Amino acid sequence: MPEGGGALSVLKFGSSVLGRPEDYADAAREVGAEVGGGCKVVAVVSAMAGTTDALLAAAGRVAPEPGDPELNFVLASGEEMSAGMLALALAARGVSARAFTRSDAPIHTRGPLDNANPVGLEAEPIRSHLESSDVVVYPGFVGVDATGDPSLLGRGGSDMTAIFLGHRFGARELRLVKDVNGICAADPRERPDAVPMDYLGWEGARRIGGGVVQEKALAYAMRHGVSFRVASLGGGRGTWVGSPAEASRPPAALAG
Numbered sequence: 001m002p003e004g005g006g007a008l009s010v011l012k013f014g015s016s017v018l019g020r021p022e023d024y025a026d027a028a029r030e031v032g033a034e035v036g037g038g039c040k041v042v043a044v045v046s047a048m049a050g051t052t053d054a055l056l057a058a059a060g061r062v063a064p065e066p067g068d069p070e071l072n073f074v075l076a077s078g079e080e081m082s083a084g085m086l087a088l089a090l091a092a093r094g095v096s097a098r099a100f101t102r103s104d105a106p107i108h109t110r111g112p113l114d115n116a117n118p119v120g121l122e123a124e125p126i127r128s129h130l131e132s133s134d135v136v137v138y139p140g141f142v143g144v145d146a147t148g149d150p151s152l153l154g155r156g157g158s159d160m161t162a163i164f165l166g167h168r169f170g171a172r173e174l175r176l177v178k179d180v181n182g183i184c185a186a187d188p189r190e191r192p193d194a195v196p197m198d199y200l201g202w203e204g205a206r207r208i209g210g211g212v213v214q215e216k217a218l219a220y221a222m223r224h225g226v227s228f229r230v231a232s233l234g235g236g237r238g239t240w241v242g243s244p245a246e247a248s249r250p251p252a253a254l255a256g
Helices: 023-036 051-062 070-092 124-132 157-169 202-208 215-224
Strands: 008-013 040-045 097-099 107-110 117-121 135-139 142-145 150-152 173-178 228-232 239-241
Touching (some): 008 157, 023 040, 023 173, 040 070, 040 124, 051 070, 070 097, 070 142, 070 150, 117 157, 135 157, 157 173, 157 228, 202 215, 202 239
Parallel strands (some): 008 040, 008 173, 040 135, 097 135, 173 228
Antiparallel strands (some): 107 117, 142 150, 228 239
């Protein structure tokens, strides 16, 4: 699959929708809908809810002030375990998938190891796998520094992973799957009557996103003109963020 074209969907599943092992079946169903619609899929996953905090606590018991890169190596294991869990759920549905580790097709980064910026990608392993199979499950949040050390993309960094990969591959559908069906002017967990907006420009999403999307990832999307969708599992259109020219386009799985 060449960069810049092809029927590719990039879907990101965060900890808010991967709260327990049973939730991976729901994520696999969402991925399966994309595959059924004729798309190849890169599924980006966060660690299962609570895993990163548990790993931080465990590292603190081993070393009172754990530092980089050792701590990053420990924390990255949460995303890699999550990738394996989704691959298991996809296999149970008969969908051909492979879970990647951060070293299989690394995102190269610059900057602080705990809040790095993506600058490059070894894309060939992803393209090669998608030529013969339907899905690559990719661990979010982590990259590799020029020194070879593991790096992190900051809090909420799986959003950055997905937007970066969607940009590099020219994904037909780039969707951040959250526990809310889009971006609202008010927090729907506090205002149940809040209605998601159909469309927001990048700057508008930065102003009222309320932490739904990582701010650094939004800034990257704005800088590179990357449009994407924020929606819940099975939530349909959600909120389109980015170019108004594409705002009416339905999600790939609904487009037929």
